[in-house]
Amino acid sequence: MWKRFSSNIGAMIGVVLLVAVIAIAIFAPLLFSHDPWQMVQRPFLAPFSMDGLPLGTDTLGRDVASQLAYGARVSLLVGLVSTLVALLIGVPLGALAGFYGNWVDEGAMRFTEFFQTIPNFALAIVLVAIFEPTLASITIAIAIVSWPPVARLVRAEVMSVRKREFVDAARLAGLSRPRILMTQVLPNTVSPIIVMASLMVATAILLESSLSFLGLGDPNAMSWGYMIGAARTVIRSAWWLSFFPGIAIVITVLALNLIGEGLNDALNPHLSRKGKA
Amino acid sequence: MSIFTVILSRAFKAFLTLLAIAVLNFCLLHAAPGDPAVVLAGEAGAADEQMIEQLRERFGLDQPFYVQLGKYVGGVLQFDLGYSFRQGAPVSELILDRLPATLLLTLTAFVISLVLGIAFGVAASARVGKPSDSLLTTLALLFYATPLYWAALMAVLVFSVWLGWLPGFGYETVGADYTGMARVIDIAKHLVLPALTLGLFFMAVYMRMTRASMLEVSQLDFVKTAKAKGLSGPAIRRRHILRNAILPVVTLAGLQAGQLVGGAVLTETVFAWPGIGRLMFESLAARDYNTILGVFLVSAAMVILFNIVTDIVYRLVDPRIGARA
Numbered sequence: 230m231w232k233r234f235s236s237n238i239g240a241m242i243g244v245v246l247l248v249a250v251i252a253i254a255i256f257a258p259l260l261f262s263h264d265p266w267q268m269v270q271r272p273f274l275a276p277f278s279m280d281g282l283p284l285g286t287d288t289l290g291r292d293v294a295s296q297l298a299y300g301a302r303v304s305l306l307v308g309l310v311s312t313l314v315a316l317l318i319g320v321p322l323g324a325l326a327g328f329y330g331n332w333v334d335e336g337a338m339r340f341t342e343f344f345q346t347i348p349n350f351a352l353a354i355v356l357v358a359i360f361e362p363t364l365a366s367i368t369i370a371i372a373i374v375s376w377p378p379v380a381r382l383v384r385a386e387v388m389s390v391r392k393r394e395f396v397d398a399a400r401l402a403g404l405s406r407p408r409i410l411m412t413q414v415l416p417n418t419v420s421p422i423i424v425m426a427s428l429m430v431a432t433a434i435l436l437e438s439s440l441s442f443l444g445l446g447d448p449n450a451m452s453w454g455y456m457i458g459a460a461r462t463v464i465r466s467a468w469w470l471s472f473f474p475g476i477a478i479v480i481t482v483l484a485l486n487l488i489g490e491g492l493n494d495a496l497n498p499h500l501s502r503k504g505k506a
Numbered sequence: 507m508s509i510f511t512v513i514l515s516r517a518f519k520a521f522l523t524l525l526a527i528a529v530l531n532f533c534l535l536h537a538a539p540g541d542p543a544v545v546l547a548g549e550a551g552a553a554d555e556q557m558i559e560q561l562r563e564r565f566g567l568d569q570p571f572y573v574q575l576g577k578y579v580g581g582v583l584q585f586d587l588g589y590s591f592r593q594g595a596p597v598s599e600l601i602l603d604r605l606p607a608t609l610l611l612t613l614t615a616f617v618i619s620l621v622l623g624i625a626f627g628v629a630a631s632a633r634v635g636k637p638s639d640s641l642l643t644t645l646a647l648l649f650y651a652t653p654l655y656w657a658a659l660m661a662v663l664v665f666s667v668w669l670g671w672l673p674g675f676g677y678e679t680v681g682a683d684y685t686g687m688a689r690v691i692d693i694a695k696h697l698v699l700p701a702l703t704l705g706l707f708f709m710a711v712y713m714r715m716t717r718a719s720m721l722e723v724s725q726l727d728f729v730k731t732a733k734a735k736g737l738s739g740p741a742i743r744r745r746h747i748l749r750n751a752i753l754p755v756v757t758l759a760g761l762q763a764g765q766l767v768g769g770a771v772l773t774e775t776v777f778a779w780p781g782i783g784r785l786m787f788e789s790l791a792a793r794d795y796n797t798i799l800g801v802f803l804v805s806a807a808m809v810i811l812f813n814i815v816t817d818i819v820y821r822l823v824d825p826r827i828g829a830r831a
Contacts, residue, residue: 345761346523346813350768351786351805358790358798359538435653439772442655443787457656461776468663475656482651 233495240491246484250477254301261295265451273467287456287470288463296451297477303452304481307368308434312426314372315433319379320415320422326380327387328410338384341377349374353436357445364447367440371433382425386418420496424489431485438478453478509821516817520810527806528582531799532575538795587803588796592789597800601782605804607677608781610693611700612770616812619705619766620712620759624752627716632743634721642713649710655772658703662776665699672698677780704773708762715758719751726750753824760816764809 234240253260263269274286276293284293326337356370390396391414399413440446441454442461453474460470547558562568581588587597630642649657666674673679673696684692723729724747732742774783782801789797 343523343526346764346806346809347527348764348768348802348805348809350765350771351802354768354771354786354790355534355798355802358793359534359795431651438653439655442653442772443775443790445790454653457653457659461659464659464663465667471656471659471663475653475660478653478656479648479651482653483647486647486651 230495234491237491239487243484243487246480250301250481253298254305257298265296265299276469284473299451300453303450304434307437308430311368311371311433312429315376319376320383323380323383324387327384341380345377362445362447371436387414390414390417424493427489431482516814527803528579532578587800590794590797592792592794597797601804604782604785614701615705619708623709623712624716627713631717631720646710646713649706654707654769655776657706658773658776661699661703675778700773700777700779712755715755719754723747723751756820760813763812767805767808
């Protein structure tokens with residue numbers, strides 16, 4: 230599996246980019262001595278014009294490079310945690326629906342369908358606006374709008390796995406239904422979930438940045454979306470202030486998408502062949 | 507099932523969904539921190555005890571939860587979405603005022619992204635492995651990772667500020683007072699950048715899907731039959747492969763409609779486009795919950811409408827579905 234993954238050039242580019250972003254996020258305090266909120270120079274300093282401030286300063290004279298590094302922390306954290314929370318909602322719901330069928334399935338799927346009809350970004354805006362923007366509320370709002378596809382995927386996987394012979398064998402061996410679900414069925418659905426999760430982190434990062442762009446970010450956390458939103462009004466005079474954070478988002482999201490596709494090819498080879506020929 | 511019964515059953519389902527959203531809206535309003543009467547009093551500009559009591563009575567906030575819920579949902583059914591103190595007008599009026607601009611923007615973006623996405627996807631699949639395919643696939647991968655508000659900002663910078671080709675702001679030229687055809691052309695010019703940048707992300711999604719789907723279908727037996735019959739490559743692609751490959755793309759387009767409508771909030775904010783997305787953005791800073799929830803409800807209704815349209819298109823493209831269902 231690793232062999233297939235590592236021979237995929239796109240996936241390896243993704244890994245390198247993501248590792249770089251993670252390293253910058255972790256070592257941000259070591260790389261930059263001043264914190265991202267602190268005024269260090271006169272405002273609107275152009276990039277590459279002063280030593281020690283490679284990307285210049287923003288509208289309030291804060292170090293843009295430092296802001297980018299700290300912004301990586303928020304993006305990665307929110308992306309990762311919101312995906313985990315979405316999995317915690319979607320996996321059990323989908324598993325119960327797919328395994329028990331009948332009215333459980335019917336109910337769970339109606340519920341999921343309802344959440345899929347609602348425009349997810351609009352719902353995220355409403356949730357964050359009403360519950361005050363904090364990292365926690367943003368993370369939970371993103372999780373709430375991103376779990377439905379997980380539930381549908383897990384349901385479909387569980388439905389196909391539970392008809393296999395080894396599940397019949399487990400039942401004959403006297404295992405209880407919940408036990409069969411937990412130890413026999415679910416472990417066989419892990420690989421498509423992993424693929425979906427890596428793509429979900431990417432989407433979550435885009436969502437978080439969009440919320441911060443609209444001014445719905447945590448006021449105590451520097452984020453890329455906030456940087457772009459704050460620089461929007463000065464785009465004519467200082468375009469680089471919106472340009473660099475955007476590039477940071479594109480690189481991070483691109484890396485995660487490449488990794489997700491690489492994982493898909495490596496974990497579900499029979500699926501990807503068809504599209505490749 | 508005839509198309510008519512399909513529309514009828516879809517409309518009934520849509521009605522139930524909207525009702526559920528109205529209930530959700532109401533619960534969210536009540537979950538919001540702070541006493542709504544105090545908030546209302548504050549918004550109205552006075553906050554003494556007596557005023558708060560009056561407001562509580564006037565808006566029925568002293569009544570039990572289920573009575574309030576019934577009243578709210580009943581109001582929504584009559585398209586009464588509450589009053590916006592910030593804007594000094596009923597929310598439904600504000601939304602109706604701005605809805606045409608949003609419909610114009612989202613529908614244009616939807617059509618552009620679908621048509622261009624399918625066209626590029628077909629083009630790429632016909633040249634698999636060649637440089638032009640790699641170029642298209644790479645571009646799609648990049649657009650797929652680009653936040654659409656950032657793409658919008660960069661488009662304004664390049665095409666409006668630097669090159670001066672297109673207006674990057676508003677719905678029409680203020681003060682020009684064009685009429686007739688001149689006005690249509692003016693609005694169309696203003697529409698180009700918002701619609702393209704809103705559609706860019708979705709175009710990438712549809713292109714990738716079309717390409718994968720075309721390649722998958724081209725492996726099927728009936729394509730070999732068509733080749734054996736001596737049909738030319740382009741004819742097979744157009745008449746046999748595309749008609750089958752397009753189905754999952756149309757399904758996806760329906761599913762993505764929600765994201766498109768949500769994305770309009772960002773695009774309209776960047777371009778100062780006078781639609782409901784911009785209205786939502788303005789209401790955010792003002793904490794104008796009635797308006798925010800009203801826009802939310804209407805955008806959900808728009809998504810349902812997009813889905814019904816997609817469903818009908820689906821049936822037109824694939825005659826087998828009507829027979830099966």
